[in-house]
Amino acid sequence: MAVTVRIPTPLRKFTDDNETVSAEGGTVQEAIVSLQSQYPALKERLCDDSGNLRKFVNVFLNDEDIRFQDGPATAVKDGDELSIIPAIAGG
Amino acid sequence: MAEKNGCFNGLKCRECGKKFPAEVLYVCDDCWGPLEVDYDYDKIAARLTKETILSRKPNMWRYKELLPIEGDVTVGQHVGYTPLVKSDRLGKALGVKTVYVKNDTVNYPTLSFKDRVVSVALSRAKEFGFDTVGCASTGNLANSVAANAAAAGLRAFVVIPSNLELGKIIGSLIYGINVVGVEGTYDNVNRLCSEIAGHYNWGMVNVNLRPYYAEGSKTMGHEIAEQLDWQLPDHVVCPMAGGSLICKIEKAFNEFIKLGFVDKHDFHIHGGQAEGCAPIVEMVKENRDWVKPIREPKTIVKSLAIGDPADGPFARQTMIGTGGWGENPTDEETVWGIRTLAETTGIFAETAGGVTVAAAKRLIDAGRIKADESVVLCITGNGLKTKEAVEGEFDAIDSIQPKLAAFDELLKKIEGKEPATVS
Ligand SMILES: Cc1ncc(COP(=O)(O)O)c(C=O)c1O
């Protein structure tokens, strides 16, 4: 599956200033791994040592927070759009 | 900026450990994790002894070296050192021998533990030179920011969901600061406040001042240990909303162990949330390390109704790491908790206190807290602010003519049906 990943401004310095990047995978987690293999500098920003998505990195799939679905295991399909957004601090 | 006389070096990321200066920063620019205060414990050990603490006034600032301000305390000098009440009657109702209530229903000045965090945050806000402060709140924090900002002469904006209890709304309005109601959930309020903090450069205590603010909650843990004659309890049960307080109680206990004020002890910290909004308890029960947010909280426990708790992963770690657990009582159990606490201890707690008592009951019934182990219940807010929660529990009061005969007759009726739920 090919999905489009929207890169937030502070991370664009790691994606050659690309606002969107195309990634492959059947789940959100796989798409993120594919993104990181294209831009290795993103890796420690987005994932912890064991390769899991960091807890304060929120991902939206077509504008819906993946935590309302299956989290990183949420399935993606061709043409979907992922956005990477910092968790809101506070509370 | 005040003279640098604090015992902390700066801030560090709770997720990846990266260090930052002690400025108005709250997220890590590498991994987006939250920042926390980075103390110099050698300096603290050199300055703070049990004797120093005992020589100071009975308020939370007796542990000043463990709090992140540089200069003198300028806001909330009288906060804290609330009673730790041992209650055999509550113990009997719950089925354990030794129960203590840490009674922050009488914290000064706004009757909840939030005065602890606010006095630190606003003292620090003044050091940073903010003239306008605010918060995103489920009610108690708004009350505390309002009162303490009023007393300190700071301009304030407190932002709350518009459907809060009357006591929580009047309890902010009375101080003459700006109260903003938002049509939506607490998470909508929080998102807005995060934008406000960035746009206007105001000191929002639980957003851009959060690393400093959060440390104030530790004093509840410090006081518990001191009031138990410098010992740690076997169990603590603590209510959770954003999940900050529960982490800071663990941190406080560990600080006292590190400083040698208490002996190392195998303590267990348990958390409580309302069934209708229990994202952190569900992480524990489902063994999941990420927060599944609650879109629409449905509970009478509005003070704890945070659907997307910022400290959820850390709060889970505190419970799992100390061998504790999480419980999510129903609203019915919460009302039972409020009434049972009142009838056995004379303490009228708000809904969060009902959750704590009801969660303790479940933990005891399940054998997670044993009958011969000691337990401290963190009762964090006052029932006079959430009367709506128990209003429907009672019939209209008996009203009689001012005559002994009328009382006589009433007494006969009453003796047939004593009102209490606990004997
Ligand atoms: C009465 C009461 N108890 C407990 C809490 C939970 O605090 P925390 O957000 O630190 O988990 C709150 C938070 O608003 C509260 O109002």
Ligand SMILES: [Zn+2]
């Ligand atoms: Zn970090």
